[in-house]
Amino acid sequence: MKSDESFEQDVRASLRASAPGQVPEDLVVRIAAIPVEELATARVHGLHLFARSAVNLAAAAIVVVAVAALIISRNGANVPVGGPPNGSPSVAAPGATSSAATPVPAVSPSPSPAAQPGAVPALGLSPASVTFVSADDGWVLGKATCASGQCAAIARTADGGRTWVAVSAPDAPIFPSPNDASPGISELRFADALNGWAFGPDLWSTHDGGTTWVRQAIPGVAAGSNVAALEAASGMVHAVVFDGSAYRVASSPVGSDSWALAAIRIPVGAGPVPTIQLVLQGGSGWLLENDRTVVAGARLANGAWVTWQPPCATAVGPAFLAASGTLDLAAACDVGLWSNPTGEHLFLSPDGGSTFTESVTKVPLTMGAMAAAASPSVIVVGGSDATGALLVATFDAGKSWSVVARLGSVQIADLGFTTPSQGVVVAAGANVPATLLMTRDGGHTWSPVGQAGS
Amino acid sequence: MSMTAVEQRGVAKAEDRGVGRTEDSQARTFAELMDRPALERAYRYATLMLGDRADAEDATHDAALTAWRHLGELRDPGKFEAWFGRIVVNACRDRLRRRRRMPIHVELDSELASPDANDDFAPRDALAAAIRSLGADHREVVVLRYYGDLSVDQIAARTGVGAGTVKSRLHYALRELRAAVDAQDQGRFRP
Numbered sequence: 001m002k003s004d005e006s007f008e009q010d011v012r013a014s015l016r017a018s019a020p021g022q023v024p025e026d027l028v029v030r031i032a033a034i035p036v037e038e039l040a041t042a043r044v045h046g047l048h049l050f051a052r053s054a055v056n057l058a059a060a061a062i063v064v065v066a067v068a069a070l071i072i073s074r075n076g077a078n079v080p081v082g083g084p085p086n087g088s089p090s091v092a093a094p095g096a097t098s099s100a101a102t103p104v105p106a107v108s109p110s111p112s113p114a115a116q117p118g119a120v121p122a123l124g125l126s127p128a129s130v131t132f133v134s135a136d137d138g139w140v141l142g143k144a145t146c147a148s149g150q151c152a153a154i155a156r157t158a159d160g161g162r163t164w165v166a167v168s169a170p171d172a173p174i175f176p177s178p179n180d181a182s183p184g185i186s187e188l189r190f191a192d193a194l195n196g197w198a199f200g201p202d203l204w205s206t207h208d209g210g211t212t213w214v215r216q217a218i219p220g221v222a223a224g225s226n227v228a229a230l231e232a233a234s235g236m237v238h239a240v241v242f243d244g245s246a247y248r249v250a251s252s253p254v255g256s257d258s259w260a261l262a263a264i265r266i267p268v269g270a271g272p273v274p275t276i277q278l279v280l281q282g283g284s285g286w287l288l289e290n291d292r293t294v295v296a297g298a299r300l301a302n303g304a305w306v307t308w309q310p311p312c313a314t315a316v317g318p319a320f321l322a323a324s325g326t327l328d329l330a331a332a333c334d335v336g337l338w339s340n341p342t343g344e345h346l347f348l349s350p351d352g353g354s355t356f357t358e359s360v361t362k363v364p365l366t367m368g369a370m371a372a373a374a375s376p377s378v379i380v381v382g383g384s385d386a387t388g389a390l391l392v393a394t395f396d397a398g399k400s401w402s403v404v405a406r407l408g409s410v411q412i413a414d415l416g417f418t419t420p421s422q423g424v425v426v427a428a429g430a431n432v433p434a435t436l437l438m439t440r441d442g443g444h445t446w447s448p449v450g451q452a453g454s
Numbered sequence: 455m456s457m458t459a460v461e462q463r464g465v466a467k468a469e470d471r472g473v474g475r476t477e478d479s480q481a482r483t484f485a486e487l488m489d490r491p492a493l494e495r496a497y498r499y500a501t502l503m504l505g506d507r508a509d510a511e512d513a514t515h516d517a518a519l520t521a522w523r524h525l526g527e528l529r530d531p532g533k534f535e536a537w538f539g540r541i542v543v544n545a546c547r548d549r550l551r552r553r554r555r556m557p558i559h560v561e562l563d564s565e566l567a568s569p570d571a572n573d574d575f576a577p578r579d580a581l582a583a584a585i586r587s588l589g590a591d592h593r594e595v596v597v598l599r600y601y602g603d604l605s606v607d608q609i610a611a612r613t614g615v616g617a618g619t620v621k622s623r624l625h626y627a628l629r630e631l632r633a634a635v636d637a638q639d640q641g642r643f644r645p
Contacts, residue, residue, distance in 0.1 A: 007632055008600060014581040015601040019498040020507060023490070027497065027511045031488060031518040035481040038522055 026341045029366065033337075123164050123450035125153040127426050127436045128175065129187040131196070132418040136160050139167070139210070140436060140450070141188035141198060143174045150174060152185055152198070154210060160422070161438050161449045170204040170213040183224075187414075191232035191254040201226035203239065205257055218250045220261040229287075233280035238300070240276050240287065242268075247276055247289065249298065249305045262305040269295030277321050284326040286310075286353055290318035292338055299353060311347050311356045320381070324373035324417075327352045332363055332371045332381045344368045344383065346398045348376070359398020365390070372425075374417040380404065380443045382412040382425065389427065391415070393443045404439075405446040408432065417443075484522055487534045493518075495535075495602070496542045502597045503546040505586050517545040539602075539612050543594065550590050584634035592627035595620055 002010070125142035132138035136158055144153035152174035155164040173184035183202045190196035198204045201224075203216040217223055221243045228247070229240040238251045239259070247266040250259045268274040269291030277288045285300030288310045294317075297310030310331075312319040317337030322330045329349040336342045344363035347356040365383035373379045377397040384390065389412055391405040410429035417423040421442045428434035437446045496517055500510035520541050528537050585596060598609045606624070610617040 002632075004628075007628070010581055010635075011585070011596065011600045011628070011631065014585060015502060015597060018502060018582050018585070019601065020501045020510070023493045023497045023514075024507075024511060027514060028493065030511075030515050031493065032485075034515075034519055034522045035484060038519075 026336075029337075029341050123155045123436065124166055125155055126428075126434045127450075128413070128428070128434065130414050130424045130426055130436055131189045132422070132424060133190050133192050135419050135422050137190075137193060138418075138424070139188055139190055139196065140164070141169070141174075141185070142434065154188065154198075155450070156210065157450075160440075161424075161436075164450050167210040168213065169210075170198050170202075170215070172198070172202055172204060172215075187230070189230055189232055189237075191235075191237060195232070195237075195254040197230055197232075197237060197239075199227040199230045199239065201228075203227045203230070207255060214257070216257055216259070218259045218261065221248060221250070228276050229278035231278050231280045231285075233285070234283050238278060238280065238285060240278050247287070249287070264298055264305045264307065266296050266298055269293070279321045279323045279329075281323040281328075282326045284323070284352060286321055286323065286329065288319060288321050288331075293317055294319045294333075301352075308353060311349070311353070312345075315345075317341070318368070320368050320371045322371035322373040322379060324375050324378075328373065328376040329353045329356075330371060330373050330376075330379050331356065332368045332379075332383075334368050337367065344381065346379065346381070346394070348397060350376070359394070361394075361398055361400060363394075363398075364392050364401050364403070369412055370415045372416045372423060374420045374423065374442055378420070378442055380415065380417075380423065382415045391425065391443075391446060395443075404443060405437065410435075480522075480525055483531070484525060487531060487538075488518060488521070492535065492538060496538065499539075499542055499597060499602065500546050500549075502585075502601060503590070503593060504549055509549055513545045513549045514542070516548070517542040520545065536608075536611065540614070543598075543612055546594075547590070581631060581635050584631045587634070588627055588630060592623050592630065595623045596627045596631075599624055 123140055123142065125140065125144040127140045127142040129141040130138065131140075138157050138161060140155045140157075142153055142155070143150050145151075146153075152169040152172055154167050154169040156167045157164050170185055175184065175186055184200075185198040185202055185204060186200040188196065188198050194207055194209050196206045196210060197216075198213065203218065204213045205216050206213045218225070218227075218239065218241055221241050225244070226242045227239050228242055231238055232254050235254055236251055237254050238249055241248045241250055246268065249262040249264060251262065252259045266276075266287065266289055269289065274289055274291040274295065277286075277290070279286045279288075280300070283300070283303070285305075286308065287298040287305070289295045289297065294310050294313045294315060297308040298305050299308035300306075310319065310321075312331060312333035312335070315333045315335045316339040317334035319331045319333040322332075324330070327350060329352060331347045331349075333345050333347060334341070334343075335345045344365040344367070346359040346363050348359060349356045363381050363383075364385070365381060366385045368381055368383040369389075370383075371379060371381045378393070378395050379398070380391055380393045382389070382391050387406060387408075389407040389410045390403055391407070391412070392401050393404045394401050407427045408429065410427040410432060413426045413428070415423070415425040421440060423439045423443060423446075425437050425446065426434060427437060435448050436450050438449050439446045493514065496514045497510055500513040500517075501507055504510050504513060517538065521538055524541075528534060585593060588596060594613060595609055598604045598612060599606075604612065606617050606620050609620045613620070615623075
């Protein structure tokens, strides 16, 4: 008979042998997502609060990018991490050389003096949203210091982002507080040199290139309803509005404020943080609602919004749409994010979203956040891996992927292509200055633009 | 092709859109404390207690969620291991209670589930089976003592029972295990 000590050693050995190996990576991801899930749930107390849901998600999303990346990286999760392509150095973390406390240069309400030849003036604001209507003409909405504190500011470029001047902005709070009743703006779109809109949750429009701005009310929805998304294409502007119980789509010719509400209603899902994506290409358009998972969709066909079965509806994770043509649609899906995560998968549709085919290789991201397509074969997906936020790109329709920009602990917004070679993205983090980045080589390299001193 | 530039995504800037310093600080503290060793300890303990990896994953997640929600009650981050350990113990107890006396499904490692010519294997396998057959209270102290290498006092603090009770449970658990292994040995050599 074994001694007590010997038997206890056997017990130890048996337990060690029976114990599992490493923590499953999907469990690490689930636990990393706890802060975002909890913070979002805490903010969204009910459907009536949805007016701030996109903002809530945004607020929470920054946490999941930073914290999840921290947890995953500290835990050494085995996530695919590619390296920068040869000859294409990764982008430094925005603001890595600057302190978060660096004062943001003020933007005057009147146009700034023209830039000196050869000079590259700074944006003069902390960017939040960017829109280009051609390779040359673009606008950035952001926050600048002013006499009353922080004000909305807009900078305009007419040379593809090389020089910027300040133009007028709506007299509205920028990045309104999470308080439900707070009015304000957070995003900007232009259709052409004259017609533009600042929105989220309020809606303002200009038809003189930003000289004057007028606050808009959309007939048929309650005053104060949240404009959650807005895009313009082919002479029409479409706004997605939450009316308290469902998403509605209002459309208007770009040159007037003649809003008409479509019949379609897109109910919110059961999750705590519904968000809506609006993607336009010519006369085609797609709406996709994520509420943790893909919930619903709508499609613009022959000038009317109709119900559409979005991709990845059974993926138990969100999807992110991008379009490069009226028929060429891409969807990056976080398959199994809320069950058994299997990573980011890319699905391509050649027929406007009627059918999708999964690409050969998974997207090398732990979690996706957005996507943009320069062409049917060139797709950039933004998201995060163990290192933080990054952009990855495929130049062969998903057969292979490469990391094209590592951005650090930031949230990325407004990723998109203006032309097949030129694209933009805004990167901002809690502890780093927001940065506008552009690509001029079809997504291979991304460089900060409009920075002070650049 | 549309010349409007970008596709709306509805994401934004943390410092301006509601991630306050407190929440951000809590999230970062959570990330720092919930490191690989903490997760490994929790997951392995849960697996040994519950005998099912899916259940163990859920229990570990439950524990992490509880830790997040009560992080403000952790006054000394240096005591996180013990604090989180208690949460994990309770999460496993909750899982076991939910089973309502249902038989525990045992998921063996593949290398343990297959026959092995090693002489030591069969007794150890019998011992492993005996450990899994222990009652929850006994299995709890055995795992904490012989896998977690906790002292009797630490187990008492972790489980919320007195040190005397821990000693008693360990005593009876070991006696039960030894009896099970002895019975197995006798069976193996019986002609």
